[in-house]
Amino acid sequence: MTTPPSPGKHSATEHDPDTPLDESPAGGWGSLRGVARIFGESDTSSRALGILSTLNKPKGVMCSSCAWAKPAEPHTFEFCENGAKATLWELDERRADPDFFDARSLTDLRTWHDHDLEKAGRLTTPMRYDADADRYLPVSWDQAFAEIGRELKAMDPQEAVFYASGHAGLEASYLYALLARAMGHQNLPQSSNMCHETTSVNLQTFIGTPVGTCTLEDFDHCDAIFFFGQNTGTNSPRFLHTLKRAVERGCRIVTFNPLRERGSIEFVDPQDIAQMTIGAPTKISEAYYQVRPGGDIAVLVGLMKCVLAAENKAPGRVIDHTFIDSETVGYEQTALAVSAASWDEIEKHSGLTRAMIEEAAEIYIGAEKTIGIYGMGLTQHVNGWLNLGMLCNMLLMRGNIGRLGAGISPVRGHSNVQGQRTVGIGEKSAHMPAEKLRDLFGIEPPEEEGMNAVHACEGILDGRVKAMISLGGNLLRALPDRERMEHAWPKLRLTVHIATKLNRSHLVPGEVCYLLPCLGRTDQDIQETGLQAVSMEDSLSHIYGSLGQAEPPGPEVRSETAIVAGLAKATLPANPALKWDAWTGNYDLIRDLIAQTWPDKFADFNDRLFEPGGFYKGNPARERRWETQSGKAQFTKPTTLSALGEAPLGEDVMTLVTLRSNDQFNTTIYGFSDRLRGLEGSREVVLINRDEMARLGLEEGQEVALVCAVDDGVMRRVDGLTVTPYDLPPGCVAGYYPELNPLVPLGYHEKNSQTPAYKGAPVRIVAG
Structure with missing residues (x-):
């Protein structure tokens, strides 16, 4: 275990006055100015104001940003700065349409900042990557589904990975989990693998x-x-x-x-x-x-x-x-x-x-x-x-x-990152009961446990994984060891991205690559039986229905549910119990299936869909029913006093903490203001306290590199970072996620869940 450096002059309870500080409180006028800036920068219709007024209210739009609970008696404006940014970002009337891609090669687009890629606007048309032209070219939905289905059928099911971000509603998520198991695999990594999987595995x-x-x-x-x-x-x-x-x-x-x-x-x-x-x-x-x-x-x-x-x-x-x-x-x-x-x-x-x-x-x-x-x-x-x-x-x-x-x-x-787990997106058989799949659909689910995100990446590196289907998200940008993964990604036979906007992951295609445009949470989802609701689960285990209100960005944009069903029909053999067309036409039928699969959590799902404050799916520990191996709650003996593990030794080894800014949601960068930390402008910074700067011989504004201190034969380095004094404890530095993800080894993770150690990776600062 590494011995921490001496505390120096750092105070653990008072802010260092010689480093950046925003003295204004959270919320207040600063929050309103932040929303106004995004509104002014977005090419957004007046419909946005109406949608914001319904955000997180019964029969309104459930925010696509954080998973905090929605009260039964909402405020007049039941949204925050982040929720407003996410909503306005999705409602942007700019379009990344076929003309946009015709004018730009992927080589050109790789020079764009992440912020600018998403700011290009909503995707409108299914696209296939053409390697000779180095461009995405438009295709029909029928062609896209047919080729993707052929590719998936041609490989062993265990060679395919179906990733999901936390965006898709419970309905699409249930069908996605069902599709994977009907195909014969449980390779269902999810965005939780990069953040709270430590909870999912260990709290259990x-x-x-x-x-x-x-x-x-x-x-x-x-x-x-x-x-x-x-x-x-x-x-x-x-x-x-x-x-x-x-x-x-x-x-x-x-x-x-x-x-x-x-x-x-x-x-x-x-x-x-x-x-x-x-x-x-x-x-x-x-x-x-x-x-x-x-x-x-x-x-x-x-x-x-x-x-x-x-x-x-x-x-x-x-x-x-x-x-x-x-x-x-x-x-x-x-x-x-x-x-x-x-x-x-x-x-x-x-x-x-x-x-x-x-x-x-x-x-x-x-x-x-x-x-x-x-x-x-x-x-x-x-x-x-x-x-x-x-x-x-x-x-x-x-x-x-x-x-x-x-x-x-x-x-x-x-x-909806928690809700997707609840309805089956996960690599374990326990995530979706096998007996229910047999009874409801007559399928024999796989017995072999699947891959989480780290295991899938290892499979890509060693060639075992041949296909990556992504239901939302920006997986390649969110992963640790990003340079290694970006180098290996093009060797995949098939990559498919279901997305609302362009992002960095879409610019690293496999041999066959499709970009499929989907509806966002704010968009009207009209199917055969009319306007459809989708549902999601919050951090506190409550379920809410959401009704989109905006005109979709184009006639060819399809719902996540419809896209998953289209992929399933093209990939799986005919089975009268798998009613993909009926489910696409009426999401109530999918919610009935969810209720049949988990009757203790989702009884009367459709009847309770718009219950104010959401309906509670229950929690055994809240009732002191301990569903553990012993049948009781488990005390855990401390075996160490450090969460860092066996970090490399050396006075020059620092602990890296990665951060999200105030102008960011996951990998989406809304702008370059980190107002609540008193930081503005470039995200290419390394934050460090002044005592540590002096100890290491660094100057404010100096350009440095960070190098991973794990000695495993792989060089991991991020250059072009500006030394920025900040109030941090001794022995650590901080910088932005996802820019510093390349410094975290794929194998440097929480031991039980493989959650990447983004808050405690060892690095060295290299001057010059």
Whole structure:
């Protein structure tokens, strides 16, 4: 385990005044200006205002941005800056049509910035890549389906991979998962593989559910909220309304994050006229600690030590022994390991003092009901499983899972990334019950487990994978080890992209490559039986229907459901139980299938589709039904105090944290403002604190490269980065995702889920 550098002059609780800072709160006028800028830059019709007014409301459009919950009693404007940007971006009236592609080769387009590629506008026509012309050329849907079907039928099913981003609704996702299994494989990686798969795999082990246990109601009753590695202001701004209400009724919020993010510090509600004009911002976090990257295990072990010490002073008044004895296993071994951890080691790895951790522990101990919130700062580490295990431990010690006002709550990034898993998109047989597939469709599903994203990439590198079908997303841009993957990608026999806009992945074609335009969430989806609704699941396990309202960008643009059905008809042998045409014509029929497949979660699906606030599909751990191997919640013994794993040694080795900006959603770059961090302009930067700059002999504005410090025989390097002083803990640097993805090895990932370690990769800075 690497020994962290000495703290230097860095303060873990106060901002360094000599580095960039935006002093304005999250929300407020800055948020309104951000929306106005995107509106002004977008070639968008007046219809956009009407759609925004219905966003996240019953029988309106469900936002395609984050997965935060939609309340039963929505605000007048139930959208945030990010949601408005995503909606306006999709409603842009610019068109990447056949004339656009006729004028530009893929070689030319590769010189464009990611922002400019998407800004070219909506895709309108199915296209096939022509290698001789180095261009996408228009084709008919019949031709596209026929050739794709021929290619898939000609290969072993295990040679095909069906990837899905979090965009597609539950209806298309169910059919996509069914198509893969009917074809004979379960190679169904999903965008969750790059972010919250640590949750899906490990939370199941610890408490018997792959998702969080909280609902919106819990935030009305909790006494404390502990945040770990989640940037609410940038990634899920609507959550700030919930936090504001909690604080105003007395809830105490504690945050641990390497960066001091504005949304976790203070917030002004843009819909509160008094607060916008004469009122003071709402202080969100009562205590904020800049933990070192990878130091969350140490923090949580320290918090648990404090709980044990308080229990020793007041036996029976701090730890919930009744809950532990009846509902959990592994407590004694865990308590012994926590007691044995030294404060010197905890301070060294966390970057925090014992007094800071004790201060935070006092808040936890004083709260009857606590919610643990986390984001990718906890999951994207080699030892992300142990990060999550320690957070579960802390909550379990005081019975804070399975009761009102308490629980564990990962905040998902994409609007339906959780829901796609629920309806079968996943590489395991458990993701879609085999007996249901036999009963409903007469198919014999594959027994062999499929590939997740990392396994699929390994298959592309070694030649086992021959086809990559992408239902949305920008997979090649989102992957780790991107240069290696971009080099291997053209060797694929078949690549198919189902997309709304052009992105970087579309510019690296396989031998046969198709670009198929699909409807967006805002578009009207009119099929044989009329206007269709699609549905999605939020982070808190509620299901919502969504009705598009905008005119589609062209007559040839098809829904994701129709495209998946078209691919299925061209690929699979005839089967009267697989009613692709009927399902395309009426999505109610697909929802009936989902309800038949999972009757405990989706009973009366169609009747509940537009229920205000969504309908809750349930969670066993919330009811203290532990669907684990032991039948009880599992305490986890800490085996290390660092989430970084066995990182390379050396005083020049720094821990890289990748970030999303305020002007970004996943790989979509709306602009070049990171307003909430006080950064503007280029994204080609490396952030580092001034003490570390001096230690390493670096100057502000100096151009440097970052080089991966993992010694596996592969050179990974990103050049042209500008040294930018920023308030970060010692021993780490930060920069933007996806620009710095090439520095993270494909094999440097969380051990159980293979989630890439984007928040804790070892790098060196190379001057010149």
